Amino acid sequence: MGVKSLTSKTDIFFDLDHTLWDFEKNSALAFNDVIEELKLPFSTEAFLSHYVAINNEYWDKYSLNQVSKEELRIGRIRDTFAKLDYQSTTEEMLLLGDNYLKAMPNHNYLFDGAIEVLDYLQDKYKLHIITNGFNEVQGKKLERSGIAGYFKTVTNSEMAGVSKPNPEIFNYALDKAQVKVDQSVMIGDNFLADIEGALGVGMDAIYYSQSKEKVIPQIYHVQKLIELKDLL
Structure with a gap:
């Protein structure tokens, strides 16, 4: 061999x-929970169509110490919102990110x-x-x-x-x-x-x-x- x-x-x-x-499956379910909870004006599918690639890119940068944990957590949401042309506040981005991390272990x-x-x-x-x-x-x-x-x-x-x-x-x-x-x-x-x-x-x-x-x-x-x- x-x-x-x-x-x-x-x-x-x-x-x-x-x-x-199974990160992708559990992540999608967690985001679906949070997007519904916060009544955001886009579907989970639309959000994930941009987020998945953006998140992977941020994790690669995090692995190489090019971004901090905090930059990863806010940046991946901010960049996805930008792709969706959704105007938001830092507070809302952090709320989405925090609620997502709390919801994530609910799906396993x-x-x-x-x-x-x-x-x-x-x-x-x-x-x-x-x-x-x-x-x-x-x-x-x-x-x-x-x-x-x-x-x-x-x-x-x-x-x-x-x-x-x-x-x-x-x-x-x-x-x-x-x-x-x-x-x-x-x-x-x-x-x-x-x-x-x-x-x-x-x-x-x-x-x-x-x-x-x-x-x-x-x-x-x-x-x-x-x-x-x-x-x-």
């Missing part, structure tokens, strides 16, 4: 959003196969989370989706003071888990943050992407979570 065997691993680090937790769809794979892996490995998500939201997502109990440690970017792909968050997570890098593997959907970040500290990685195209042939790639059972 041209890639290293993973049989010597003892610890697995998962990304959360877009990997186990996981990707197909997530529970089956976690059940399978927990008997063979110690499982952990490394996420760039916000502290106040990620814990609720894990608890309310019923998967918190699978993970020995959870590391987020606010704890570590930096975001993936910065090597420091991976080293922080390894120290917290008390495991060596060569015994560990990272599983995630974001090639920059998860895969390049892990490789940057010498950690093996598995790229979870529903696209059929392999970005680098030397890296394991799964299109469905259930395929992890064949690798690990």
